[in-house]
Amino acid sequence: MSGDRRRRDLLQSLREQGITDESVLQAIGEVPREAFVERPFADQAYADQALPISCGQTISQPYIVALMTEALRVEPAHRVLEIGTGSGYQAAVLSRLCRRVYTIERYRTLSEQAGERFRRLGLTNITQQVGDGSKGMPTLAPFDRIIVTAAAQEAPQALLDQLSPGGVMVVPLEERPGRQSLWRITRDEQGFAREHLTAVRFVPLVEGLPREG
Numbered sequence: 001m002s003g004d005r006r007r008r009d010l011l012q013s014l015r016e017q018g019i020t021d022e023s024v025l026q027a028i029g030e031v032p033r034e035a036f037v038e039r040p041f042a043d044q045a046y047a048d049q050a051l052p053i054s055c056g057q058t059i060s061q062p063y064i065v066a067l068m069t070e071a072l073r074v075e076p077a078h079r080v081l082e083i084g085t086g087s088g089y090q091a092a093v094l095s096r097l098c099r100r101v102y103t104i105e106r107y108r109t110l111s112e113q114a115g116e117r118f119r120r121l122g123l124t125n126i127t128q129q130v131g132d133g134s135k136g137m138p139t140l141a142p143f144d145r146i147i148v149t150a151a152a153q154e155a156p157q158a159l160l161d162q163l164s165p166g167g168v169m170v171v172p173l174e175e176r177p178g179r180q181s182l183w184r185i186t187r188d189e190q191g192f193a194r195e196h197l198t199a200v201r202f203v204p205l206v207e208g209l210p211r212e213g
């Protein structure tokens, strides 16, 4: 089956699972997921499942990327911060929907691989950093939207601080060992409002930087 055909089938399956935001579906339709998976998994690029990437990490399942992107309510003028670049797929999808994506990854190897993909695909509105994303990007804050693609115990305070008034954060939290949920946190004049979205499974948000050989 051709990549186009498989992408169309994926969009159909995302609609059947309840994704309704046409701009999100269009962005997913525009980004070739096969460019973000490792070669041995290329033929599974459009199956609705997470896949392994370098450094023991994973590229999220397309449905979860769609759900998180929809939940984030991204607008064209927004500056969006992503924690956990991973393969770069989520950042690429966001880059079709907003002014600029800022994405931070603790593994340099992953960040460099993602950067090559962005260049090859001509995605020029993505700014990358290697570092501990639990601290956000304080010099570039505030952000209209923040998406965290690794699970923390609690939403990191630094990220809450870097959210604009009226801003939205989507973040998976591990409430109990082995049990994670996706939350949407909205900042208003009173403070932060939290909405529970769904059960999820992400790799952990890890503080500090790894040793890479």
Ligand code: SAH
Pocket (backbone or CB within 6 Å): 057, 058, 059, 060, 083, 084, 085, 086, 087, 088, 089, 090, 091, 104, 105, 106, 107, 110, 131, 132, 133, 134, 149, 150, 203, 204, 205, 206, 207, 208
């Ligand atoms: N958004 C990714 C999914 C990545 S999996 C994609 O579309 O492919 C989560 C990523 O978060 C992993 O690459 C992991 O290394 C990274 N990560 C975990 N803790 C982090 C931290 N404190 N700072 C930055 N990145 C982190």
